[in-house]
Amino acid sequence: MKKLAKNIALCIQPVPQTIVTCRDSEGHNNALVVGFTANVSLDPIMVMVGIVPTRHSYHMVKETGCFVINLPGKSFQKEYAYLGSRSGRDEDKFAALGLKWTDAEYVNAPILTDCPVSIECSVIESTRPGSHELFIGKVEAVHVDEEYLDANGNIQWEKIDLMK
Ligand SMILES: Cc1cc2nc3c(=O)[nH]c(=O)nc-3n(C[C@H](O)[C@H](O)[C@H](O)COP(=O)(O)O)c2cc1C
Numbered sequence: 001m002k003k004l005a006k007n008i009a010l011c012i013q014p015v016p017q018t019i020v021t022c023r024d025s026e027g028h029n030n031a032l033v034v035g036f037t038a039n040v041s042l043d044p045i046m047v048m049v050g051i052v053p054t055r056h057s058y059h060m061v062k063e064t065g066c067f068v069i070n071l072p073g074k075s076f077q078k079e080y081a082y083l084g085s086r087s088g089r090d091e092d093k094f095a096a097l098g099l100k101w102t103d104a105e106y107v108n109a110p111i112l113t114d115c116p117v118s119i120e121c122s123v124i125e126s127t128r129p130g131s132h133e134l135f136i137g138k139v140e141a142v143h144v145d146e147e148y149l150d151a152n153g154n155i156q157w158e159k160i161d162l163m164k
Contacts, residue, residue, distance in 0.1 A: 010035075017163045019070040019083055020049055021101070021110045021118075022060040029094050029101065029110045032057045033084030036132050037069060045139040047121060050132030056089040061135055065123040066107035070115035072163045079114075080163060106140035116160050118143045 005011075015035040023029050036050025049067060051058050061067050072080055079097050086093055094101065094110075101110040104120045111118040121137025128134070148160050 014164065017072065017080065018049075019072055019076075019080065019112060019115065020051070020057065020061075021068045021070060021112060022057050022066070023064060023109050024060045025063045028060075028088075028092070030057050030060055030088035031070075031083045031093055031099070031110075031112065032088075033080060034069070036134075040136055046124065046136055047119065047139055048134050048136050049121075050134050052132055053128075056087045058133065061123065064108050066104075066109050067121050067123070067135065067137060068104055068107065068109045068111050069119040069121065070112040071117040071119075071160075072112075072115050074161050074163050076114065076163060104141075111143060116145045116148060116162070117155070 016037040018034050018037045019031050020034045021029065021031045032055055034049050034051065038048050040046040040048045047069065049069060051061060079099065082097055083093055093099070100113045102113055104111050107120045107122055109120070119142050120140040122140055124136050124138050126133050126135045144155050148156050150156055
């Protein structure tokens with residue numbers, strides 16, 4: 001028999017574990033942990049991230065209209081915890097953690113090179129139904145460590161030791 005649950009926020013589980021990277025108009029890089037992440041469309045391929053307006057990253061995504069979703073591996077636990085609890089408003093988190101990064105190819109944002117998968121996105125539209133603004137992004141490119149691609153360029157997800 002089922003009963004009605006209490007504390008029903010985050011009722012879809014497991015929550016994805018992602019790190020969103022972005023950049024402001026002056027070229028400062030930032031990154032935050034985002035659990036509100038989802039696939040949105042297959043044609044065109046689109047995804048979504050939900051960002052609370054008080055996050056320092058929020059104005060960066062608003063300004064540049066783009067972001068990168070990085071999928072961390074299990075070895076990135078320390079960085080993940082830091083990026084999800086400290087704000088770029090107070091410090092340069094990239095410098096504090098010594099994060100390795102490179103410029104994305106299609107959007108104005110950094111890619112975390114130590115994450116096995118990084119997804120470049122251009123914001124198509126955004127909506128704010130509640131606490132989080134939902135940024136819907138067209139997927140411009142997906143970068144994957146080459147050891148996880150087969151000969152045809154398909155991602156071998158089962159081989160990647162993603163944080164879960
Ligand atoms: C597991 C986890 C999931 C999170 N998910 C989100 C999220 O979906 N959206 C959001 O705005 N903040 C989320 N946060 C909080 C931000 O990552 C955190 O407030 C971060 O310090 C904001 O950094 P910023 O101010 O530099 O942008 C999450 C934090 C954790 C630990």
